[in-house]
Each structure stands twice: as C-alpha cells, then as structure tokens.
Amino acid sequence: MDEKTLNELKSRLIYLRNEIQQRIKDNNDRVRSFESGDEGDFSNSISYKDLTYNLIEKDRTQLIEIEEALYRMENNTYAICERCKEPIEIERLKAKPTAKYCAKCKHIIESHS
Numbered sequence: 001m002d003e004k005t006l007n008e009l010k011s012r013l014i015y016l017r018n019e020i021q022q023r024i025k026d027n028n029d030r031v032r033s034f035e036s037g038d039e040g041d042f043s044n045s046i047s048y049k050d051l052t053y054n055l056i057e058k059d060r061t062q063l064i065e066i067e068e069a070l071y072r073m074e075n076n077t078y079a080i081c082e083r084c085k086e087p088i089e090i091e092r093l094k095a096k097p098t099a100k101y102c103a104k105c106k107h108i109i110e111s112h113s
C-alpha cells in the first residue's frame with residue numbers, strides 16, 4: 001500500500017475514533033439523565049436506557065477495532081490478512097478501514113459461523 005493511501009485511512013480512523021468517543025460520552029450523559037429520573041415515564045426511560053447501553057456497547061466494540069487497526073499501522077502489519085497473511089484489497093479497506101481479513105477469508109469465516 002502506498003503511503004498516501006495509508007495516511008488517508010489513518011486520518012479516517014482517527015476521525016472515526018474521535019467521533020465514537022464523543023458519542024459514547026453523549027450516551028453516557030444520557031444514561032445519567034435517565035437515572036436522575038427527569039425523563040418522564042419511568043418504563044420508557046428503562047427501554048431507552050437499554051437501547052442507549054446497547055449503542056454504547058456497539059461503539060466500544062468499534063472503538064477497540066479502530067484502536068487495533070491503528071496499532072497495526074504502527075507495527076506495519078496493517079492491511080495484511082490475519083488468516084492467510086496476504087494483503088487485504090485496498091478497495092475493501094477503503095470501505096472498511098478496520099478490516100482484518102481479505103475478502104476471501106472473510107467469506108470463509110462468515111460461512112462457518
């Protein structure tokens with residue numbers, strides 16, 4: 001992968017990381033406001049709270065994937081498939097910068113799960 005593409009992907013990952021960190025913070029604030037009981041109907045608050053927790057969990061998982069991708073960039077193992085050790089398709093990384101597997105391995109892994 002050329003340096004320009006790598007830098008583009010890196011800045012996108014950093015941008016995404018900031019965005020997600022902000023969203024987790026907002027959602028945590030929201031959970032706290034539910035807990036303070038100012039949100040009207042209590043039963044509604046509970047389901048919104050669960051929903052918000054789910055969002056936070058999803059964001060945390062994504063945040064870990066981003067951290068791992070940035071770590072791989074630092075260690076020059078980025079864009080190498082973790083399964084077959086072949087380079088991951090650039091187009092695939094542009095669509096999903098946190099991809100760990102090439103398209104072929106991804107397909108194999110998904111068809112087995």
Ligand SMILES: [Zn+2]
Nearest residue numbers: 081084102105
């Ligand atoms: Zn592979």
